[in-house]
Amino acid sequence: MLARAEIPWTEKYRPKTIDDVVGNPEAKKAFVAWLNAWLAGRPPEKKAVLLYGPPGCGKTSLVHAAAKQLGLELVEANASDVRTSEALKRRVLRAATEASLSGARGKIILLDEVDGINPREDAGGLDTILEIIRVSRHPVVLTANDPWDPRLRELRSVCELIEFRRVGVRETVKVLSDICRKEGVECDPSVLKAIAENSEGDLRAAINDLQSIAAGRQAVGLEDLEILGYRAKQLNMFEVVRQVLTAKRPETARAVLSMPSLDYEMLIQWLNENIPYQYSPSAVAIADAYEALSKADIMLARIKKEQAWTLLPYALDLMTAGVAAAREKPPFKFVKYSFPFKLRALSSAKEIREERLRIARAIARACHVSSKKALTEVIPYLKLVYENDPQRGERILESVGVPAEAFAKAFDLTVAKRPPAVTRARRRA
């Protein structure tokens, strides 16, 4: 079996220089100008900058690339860290007031995803950020998806705002084909275009999709996608599953529900398939996630059975936020997700199953049971008789109107060639 966990390509191919960062030329120019003012020893009027825009458009990448290119030390607190006032003070406040210890020219303080700070759990976090900005001797960079969040009002007033826009399809395709070249994957341009269009300007999502489809392969063609027949949906599903399973906060997982035309019955199947891949080796995380899924499934059953549509929101919350709230989740790793086995199994084993069911029906009629009971409560015994005493087995099958060969073939039976019945004295009733 192939190793499932690999370095995320989004990490592996993070831009190393400012020029490498794709798209958003104006935002880049504004950011570099602001940073240069700091480096020239003339801190700008606004000591902090807030980079805002949709996910995956290069905000964090630009900061990383700038730090690397300009030889600055990067002090980072992102959404995976607890950002209570205390933790921030310990980790960031001191770093913001001291010179770099590593001998670098200076520092950048990066506070990622500030709109994700939970005012209840991260008590005082926002106040501490304001304090950091006030006392910092180094440039402070904040990022957010939604800068107009009312909780960020005070932050907005002390920051220079720089807007990032979605990455265009052409630029995305270019990045994807560069990666393909470096990975040695031959990829049909129309596949890249499909991925790019599907990503809607989220370059990170596009790269993740590409890795899902192309990792470990030498060539990917359009037919690979089209054979599956659920191309657009599947690409989407990869991303939806990733967002739910790797969400750092339940709200992030829940956000997938706002997607139009989300097929929640597919989603629960995809989660059922992929939870263990993402959450192993943590037994607690796997159990917690399945517990939430199990409850969601019960809600869905009641909705179906009793038309209890009022239960739908609970089911949806359980299968997104509930799953993501699993305890002891392992750190993020890139996982290649699988298409749900159940859906594959049900179509591929269809013929065998139907043949078995035909036989079960014949036996069911003769034995006054349902075909399901015939399958589970009669046929296992019949198989045993047939394998050990073929003559008697054949007689039984004949008496219920099932040809012995068909039975043996449908249930993969091999019959020993010895004549087992002759040694036995059997008085016929």
Next chain:
Amino acid sequence: MSETLAIELWTEKYRPRKLDDMVDQKEIVERLKEFVKDKNIPHLLFVGPPGTGKTTAALCLAYELYGETWRDNTLELNASDERGIDVIRTRIKEYARTVPLGEVPFKLIILDEADNMTGDAQQALRRTMELFSRTARFILIANYASKIIEPIQSRCAIFRFQPIPKQDFIGRLKYIAEREGVSLTDDGLEAIWEESMGDMRKAINTLQAAAALGSKVDADTVYRAVGKVTPSEVREMIKLALAGDFLAARERLRTLLYTYGLSGVDIVKLVYREVTSARGGLELDDKRRLELIELLGEVNFRLVEGADDEIQLNTMLAKLALVGKGLANVSAR
């Protein structure tokens, strides 16, 4: 009888034909015989555990009411097999339209596994019962009366089948063994009784399978037969799950579900038997065994309430891993 061949499965070969031949269920048999004498029956609801004679009683009643023409006057339906109430209604309508042959003024409709019908389907069935009550009588068969809606229950005479007493149970097995020339030892009998948990069908099938393994059926032969009938994947799955190898355990589960075609409830019952069996080969202390039983009860409940067997059973496997690690109390979040 319309069969050209007598059926060679012992459950059928030795199924009683007449009410008087039935094993136990004495009070029920007496009342059914009254109905036969009057040539009239109400709608009937037979409830009770599997393998206690519900279907047999219905067939005996049909035979005694109509004699040799019983097949022409009886419609046997299985609610688990008939897709939807519409199929049932159409078949009942077509069947009840014609006049019964002979001196009994109604036809008989036996609906087995009626507790597998949804509430809506049962409501529709109730109307169908009313619509055809002049020309047809229903015998509904179910494991649990509570799963049959009240209005149907109130239209039926309810007969509760009790588990067959050990004495009678063993007597029947001895009789069959004798007729088939199988030498059945006392410990063999005891083993069948223990393994079949009062289910006569299972007991007779076990006897027939064990007899195919060797002419002498003793405890060892019985356990070998039971072991072979139970897919080896069940025990493997439990062991792998307890050891924390979720993916390998899930693979076994999928074989059971999609290759063997077992239902989720079938599987959890098999797991329960492995966990509680003294010969299961699972090394469990009493505390863990108890934790497992509590877990399995919950899983069984959720399988009945839920929609997707694999999701519920994957949840079971994930929690087995916690039990295996001694973290079961962690699961009470």
